[in-house]
Amino acid sequence: MNIGPSTSLPRGKFEKGGNAETKGKIFQINLITFCLLKAFEKLKNWRLSPENQLAGKFDDVVLECSEGAVLIQTKYKKNKKVTFEELLATNSKDNNFSLAKYFLSYQKDKSNFRVKNAIICTNASIVVDGDNQKFLNRQIATSESILYCPGHVCWFYTFNETIVPVLKKRIKETKNIDEGIATDDNIRDFLEHFQFYYDYPCGTDLRSATELLLSYVRLSKNVFNKTTLQDIHFKVKEWFERPRGPCEYLTEDGVKAMFSENNALTVPQPDTFQKTGDAGMKSTTFHIQIITLCFLNALGKFKDWKLSFKNRRMGKFDDIVLERPDEVLSIQTKYKEGKISYSELLSTSSKNNFSLVKYFLQYREIKAEYRVANVIICSNAAIRADNDTQKYLKRQKATRGSLLYLQGPDSFFYTFDETFIPILKERLENHLETVKEEEIRDFLEHLRLYCDYPMDLKNNMEEESLRGFRRYGNIFHNVTLQDIIFKVGEWFEHPQGECEYLTESLAKTMMSEIRSRKYSEELDQYKVLFDSNKVAFDDTKTIFYLATGKEYLLHVVKIFRALQHNGIKALYVDPNEDLDVKMQVIEAFDRPCHEILVITRPELPPFDVIMEVYAKIRGTLEKYAYKKILLVAKYDDKLIPRLGIENISQTIKGWVTFDDFLSETQTNLLKKQIVFNENITSLEDTKMGNCLVQIPSILDKIVRDERVIVKLCVRTLKIKGIEQKIILLNINDSEWKTIPVDPTRESRVLEIEK
Structure with missing residues (x-):
């Protein structure tokens, strides 16, 4: 069965809708991870916070150190263009790039921080033309910048004196402000500290740069030696998703303790900051974990399936779509703080996330195109227990064959009984001239409402994931659930289209x-x-x-x-x-x-x-x-x-060869300990270190941090009647090797393993 209308897309592809808010949060977390590593590389006595209430509109990433505070606001933009009209807009609520809005925030931020820089960092570019070019100074980020990105050339704009009167006028046009704050000196001070990073790497480009940065940090600071970027990312994400209220700063000592293999290491008493709420990121995390669960369940239970997300063909049921040869199942995930009320279920507003009226109308459309197995609303929120709601609902236990079946705690979902049909019909008649009870009955028979669903699925998915792997052989051996969630997250970040x-x-x-x-x-x-x-x-x-x-x-x-x-x-x-x-x-x-x-x-x-x-x-x-x-x-x-x-x-x-290494690496390798003629010493202290590291087997072992035992002595032998010095060399109790000494360079071992 060919599911869905014919399209011009290549085989195996679907049309993905946009999710700029989700990508914005992912961009923010990736940048926090990057700034964390940059702080390790460049700074001392620093602390890092996200969504810091004290930073106002520059609250996404706040990095404080002895030199001052760097306040960063991340902005992901789908169409990747920022117009000058947006920069000079006064409607700050609807515009993410309003300089007037950021100026007003900066005036308050100055009383809370000793601001070094206030930065907007975006994947978008500014539309520059002859009229506005005169306001801009274009600069390249140097290696000393917190946002310098290894492997990429990063540019930012600053604004010069000529924009002061223009910006002053726009600030005064903003509603409900004290006009006395919009002085030339205040605007100049703001512009001296403000930077606009544009076309900044995001997605896989930013992760690649962060991997390179992690390599530098490992080498220079001797930290994260057994820790992958994926491990760091997950820890940062867990920290980022903490609820509104007091939250611990990330500091150098705190992060070291977090990743230390020494469980007895004392975690320092952390300072705290007041964190604002972030339902958007929790919604994204919930969505990715549900996709991962569906992927693992499909892998372990079904054949000939394909999974998509934000699939444009599915309308309001687009979050997760599982297609099989004879049917399609679609899931809408909904994160909510609080409980689902009866009035929400019967809302006629298209903006309500739980409106059954909205979902019925969408079901009618997709049913005309697909053979629908089920349509599912899956939420972390519970249904408010009141008489109006409970009398229409039937609670059922999910079976192992369900795509949302969880290993561990029992999984339950709700369906609606016959008595709910006239209630829903009455609401639908506000939108439709005629609606048949048979249509509503059909919708309710296919609808599943999973409520109070666990937010953290990792513990419940572990066994399920292993079950799904067993029939696929060695390719899944030693692959962890965290690996898979991370990989599904990368797929989830695929751009629109x-x-x-x-x-x-x-x-x-x-x-x-x-x-x-x-x-x-x-x-x-x-x-x-x-x-x-x-x-x-x-x-x-x-x-x-x-x-x-x-x-x-x-x-x-x-x-x-x-x-x-x-x-x-x-x-x-x-x-x-x-x-x-x-x-x-x-x-x-x-x-x-x-x-x-x-x-x-x-x-x-x-x-x-x-x-x-x-x-x-x-x-x-x-x-x-x-x-x-x-x-x-x-x-x-x-x-x-x-x-x-x-x-x-x-x-x-x-x-x-050894000579190919950076001088710093060479110095570090020569400090490695070896056993030389039964004495433990460093390579450099043997006075033959520069000779020994030319031997491939020794160089290989010291890079691997393996034990190196060298026995070496010099003998003078008569060879064809001529006295000649030779070196007898033994590495790790292997066979002794005899090496003639170059008479012009007796201190150097040459061609030892020819």
Whole structure:
């Protein structure tokens, strides 16, 4: 059965509606996470707060330190254009970019903070033309700025003196203000501290920059060593979603304690600030968790399904849509603070989130196009227990076959009985000339009202998620529920327009991307940076063979650092995974978003496996001219001739040495402890450290933080009647090696593992 009207969309795609408010909250949380790491990198004695009541209109992100406070208001804009009329608007309630509104807030903020900067940060750009260009000064963010974004060029505007009289006039036109506040000096003071960041990275671009920033923080501050960006993001999100009222600041000591592996570490007594409410973010979190639950239930229970969200074809039932060959099920999620009243259910207002009149009218439309299994309203709010409501409702227990079935506490939903039909009919007759009772009965038979639904589904989904994974093999092994929620969240952030359905096939691809990310996070844990992060791959080639010895790690880390630094999206095949998992990751490379596939093999696999891999990726390489593959494996001079592939590069050998590292990394590595001739000492104290780190096996082990035992002695032997010095070297009780000493550089060990 072909569900829904025919469209011009490609197969496997749906038309996604907009959700700018949701994306705005996600942008805010991502920026809080970024500022948290930036504070670790750049500041001392700092504290961070979101939705800080004292900051007025600049309350989204407040970062305080000894230099002053940076107040940031994040603004996500769907059409990505801000006009000058919006900047000069006086209707502050309806305009997110009104300079008059922010000027008035700044006057109050000055009494609460020693303001260093007051910033608007948006993904949108300002429409600049000849008339307004004279007011603007365009500047580039330097590395000292809190909003400097590694891997991106970030620009901001300041406003010069010429706008003072224009802005002064607009401020005075604002309702209910003290005109005495709009002095030239006050406006100049505001403009000196105000910055407007535009076209700021958001979504995956901001997350990529944050991952790079996390790498810098790990190296420079020795924190977050066992913590992923995903872990930090979840903690920040939990903190952000705390209810209105007193809330703890995030501080350096508090965050360290939060992520410490030492459970006995004392969490410092936190300061608190007054947090404003944020129902919008809680609604988004609730929505994403319900999508995740539906995804896991579909994965474990159904076949031939596809899942979408904000699906424009479904009208008011667009939040979550599950389509199967013979039916469609749609869910509307509704977060509410407080209880659902009888009057809300019978409201005739289209703005009421629980109006059954509104949902009936929508049901009539979608029923004409689809074979509807159920339409569901799912809310965290309970129904207010009164006689009017309870006498029409029947409470039922959800079965395991339900898409909203929860493992753990019993799940219940409500249906309406026959006696409610005339009540609803009376309300509907205000909108319709005629409405049949059979239509209302049909609607109520398909309607499910899930109320008092848990806000935090993570504990209840854990077992359910494992059940869903079992029939899919190793690709789901070691994938956590947090991994999946994070991945579903990325899918949820897809922009308005054409969007890919979530299917069983895409689920496997997502799991492959999760496994790739886990391996890249392992690479990020190695605290080394390189002197050069250039990506110099010949555009005419699509496959690059980087030949190594048995120590391949540093080659892969260098590739990772270069791709990370340049913001290139890559998939990584973990050399320790089973073959079926590796093949799944390789298949995931067919998604357009991945530019590079990095395949790491300490030993080259059998030739038939190589050809099987190439058969999988050949179509992808032909379809996408920009995609490239990097093969990191042991040197084999017969590989390229046997493959017979024209677009493979010449073999690149001997790619990484100690001299390739940044000087700071070199210094840190030379401080590593080794056992040298039965004495524990640092490499630099052996006076041979610069020689020993030239040995690939030693360099590999110290980067991995593995134990290194070196036994070394010098002997003079007669070789063909000539006295010659040799070095006897043993690494970690392996075989002794004999190395002649270069007579011109006796202090240096050369070509030790040739």
